[in-house]
């Protein structure tokens with residue numbers, strides 16, 4: 001599926017702006033972003049239940065929507081699985097799955113049976129939706145969406161109604177089935193963990209625009225800006241000023257290539273990339289090339305989180321608060337002075353206040 005420069009305005013407000021995306025067969029792309037950024041509107045435009053002000057959409061090389069033509073939703077070869085796109089309550093499971101299918105009766109019956117077996121719901125053909133659990137209903141909804149062999153599958157927060165333990169299993173099963181069927185999948189979510197688990201590619205959306213696209217690993221490890229970094233985890237920010245393409249901080253100097261002298265920058269790093277070390281009569285560990293200088297802070301809070309501890313420090317150098325996520329064998333007491341070092345290859349330098 002190919003989307004080019006899709007734009008949608010409501011009143012004077014642009015809700016989707018110049019969105020371009022392509023999704024290949026067997027690939028899952030996650031449209032990820034905070035509530036209200038325009039994800040669902042984008043999906044509705046692709047599905048054909050809303051019309052863009054500009055832009056085009058094509059499926060399998062066939063234009064289904066542009067300035068001059070518009071194929072109706074049911075002829076776009078697009079499957080839908082929306083959070084509020086419930087099963088038909090008055091139809092049993094088999095009829096729900098058969099709903100979008102046409103052709104000889106025997107073929108429809110065989111396809112329904114194959115899809116239900118595939119999602120582990122073969123025994124529930126005659127059951128009605130209200131007799132099923134949330135997870136079971138979700139499986140039937142997936143079978144129904146995939147039964148007509150859509151070339152594209154659109155999913156809007158499809159797992160949000162399920163409890164945590166059930167969700168992980170159903171996500172994995174769904175992913176396996178989607179890959180097997182070879183549909184191009186566009187999945188909307190506001191949860192970074194879900195996007196990282198499901199996506200081959202993440203398109204990060206903000207204020208109607210796609211701000212960054214890439215594999216989950218790349219988006220997480222090379223975010224476009226502070227906001228993109230902070231969307232995936234807590235982050236620490238240390239302020240600095242550029243002098244000669246470098247910025248000096250209590251953690252050592254950081255490269256700031258391409259930034260003019262005097263530019264204010266944020267040095268950004270995640271709590272899991274902070275190392276802590278003991279205070280030895282007011283002295284810390286020696287600097288290393290990998291971790292730079294150590295800076296001293298005093299523990300203000302420490303929480304045991306199972307495998308890790310989350311420790312907050314008030315830093316001696318400016319009184320700011322930094323967070324470290326460390327193995328839970330460390331659970332320091334508040335008031336304890338400790339030294340912090342930062343994995344330099346996991347730090348990002350961004351001009352302050354620029355998006």
Ligand SMILES: Nc1ncnc2c1ncn2[C@@H]1O[C@H](COP(=O)(O)OP(=O)(O)OP(=O)(O)O)[C@@H](O)[C@H]1O
Nearest residue numbers: 010011015033034035036037038039040041042190
């Ligand atoms: N038909 C409409 N008329 C006017 N404004 C609309 C319409 N549909 C959506 N909007 C507005 O467009 C913005 C984006 O909505 P959208 O549902 O696409 O966001 P979203 O990223 O999917 O959010 P969420 O994750 O909360 O569903 C919102 O501010 C919403 O109020």
